[in-house]
Amino acid sequence: MSLSSKITIVEVGPRDGFQMEREFIPTETKIEIINKLIQTGLRNFEVTSFVSPMAIPQLRDAAEVVARVNRVPGLCLAALVPNPKGAENAAKAGIDEMVVFVSATESHNKSNVNRKIAESLKGFESVAEIGAKAGIPLHGAVAVAFGCPFEGNVAPEQVGNIVERMRALGITGVTLGDTTGMATPPTVRQTTRYLKDRFPEIELALHFHNTRGIGLVNVYEALQLGYQRFESSIGGLGGCPFAPGATGNVATEDLVYLIKELGLDCGVDLEKLIDSAKLVEQAIGRTLPGQVMKAGPRLRPYPRQNHTAA
Ligand code: COA
Ligand code: ZN
Numbered sequence: 001m002s003l004s005s006k007i008t009i010v011e012v013g014p015r016d017g018f019q020m021e022r023e024f025i026p027t028e029t030k031i032e033i034i035n036k037l038i039q040t041g042l043r044n045f046e047v048t049s050f051v052s053p054m055a056i057p058q059l060r061d062a063a064e065v066v067a068r069v070n071r072v073p074g075l076c077l078a079a080l081v082p083n084p085k086g087a088e089n090a091a092k093a094g095i096d097e098m099v100v101f102v103s104a105t106e107s108h109n110k111s112n113v114n115r116k117i118a119e120s121l122k123g124f125e126s127v128a129e130i131g132a133k134a135g136i137p138l139h140g141a142v143a144v145a146f147g148c149p150f151e152g153n154v155a156p157e158q159v160g161n162i163v164e165r166m167r168a169l170g171i172t173g174v175t176l177g178d179t180t181g182m183a184t185p186p187t188v189r190q191t192t193r194y195l196k197d198r199f200p201e202i203e204l205a206l207h208f209h210n211t212r213g214i215g216l217v218n219v220y221e222a223l224q225l226g227y228q229r230f231e232s233s234i235g236g237l238g239g240c241p242f243a244p245g246a247t248g249n250v251a252t253e254d255l256v257y258l259i260k261e262l263g264l265d266c267g268v269d270l271e272k273l274i275d276s277a278k279l280v281e282q283a284i285g286r287t288l289p290g291q292v293m294k295a296g297p298r299l300r301p302y303p304r305q306n307h308t309a310a
Contacts, residue, residue: 178209185218
């Protein structure tokens with residue numbers, strides 16, 4: 001076990017979560033939620049996507065959201081960018097980091113961005129040029145890195161071949177996305193070990209979904225392997241609109257609870273985070289899957305009542 005004490009959490013709810021909601025969340029509400037999340041101590045956000053408004057209508061207000069977020073010191077606002085047009089718009093909006101993304105399998109990439117993997121990778125070159133000119137770094141993301149709803153198991157080599165192309169563009173950080181919650185502790189171990197051997201200089205971030213109830217088990221496995229960067233969404237919002245059955249990122253407040261109980265530090269206030277999750281629940285009008293937002297931290301005192309529970 002080699003647990004590192006300082007953990008970075010990237011809050012992806014405003015992108016991965018909001019994109020899934022049926023009703024358009026008013027821009028004002030999005031900004032209120034993001035600003036409240038900043039007050040919890042979170043500093044890294046995937047704040048929106050500069051994608052086609054036809055593909056993801058929920059995020060059509062990307063530029064306005066970026067413009068109106070409360071820019072405290074140390075804040076890093078990242079946004080998903082699928083193509084050069086998105087990169088131009090993201091640069092104009094003043095984003096801090098552009099996230100280029102591609103799926104590990106052809107069929108998922110096709111249903112997500114209507115392109116072959118090779119076409120997506122080729123497009124990253126122009127995105128990288130735009131980023132370099134604007135002085136904005138790129139981050140890479142590989143979707144369905146631990147399994148694909150259409151093609152099943154994903155070999156670590158498949159992910160590795162994509163990471164190699166990303167590295168050639170100067171990318172130093174790559175997120176492995178478990179888009180439909182197919183990761184398991186052995187696949188987490190196998191894929192990260194393979195990538196670490198092949199690309200020791202690349203920092204890996206882990207993005208797990210709780211689709212099958214073991215999101216935090218996978219986090220725990222990755223923590224034990226020494227990984228320090230995790231993506232999660234407030235209340236467990238989210239999924240991927242093009243992947244059948246993809247519900248629920250790991251909830252940020254559940255992740256923070258685990259991190260704190262392990263004696264690790266992520267600089268986030270759990271009580272404030274729980275309040276934020278409740279605000280999000282109100283804003284979207286349905287119950288969120290997060291669990292610690294319901295029960296509270298384990299040492300929260302409850303009034304004693306005269307009944308017995310089963
Ligand atoms: N921002 C805004 N508009 C964009 C855009 C972008 N980044 N990229 C394309 N468009 C517009 C084009 O201008 C064009 O509009 P027009 O018909 O009015 O001229 C239209 O979208 C179609 O463009 P095209 O290049 O043919 O794209 P496409 O239809 O093949 O769609 C993507 C490809 C990548 C743009 C689109 O599928 C997309 O944005 N997907 C996002 C997927 C995503 O975010 N998934 C979540 C991750 S799990
Ligand atoms: Zn996700």
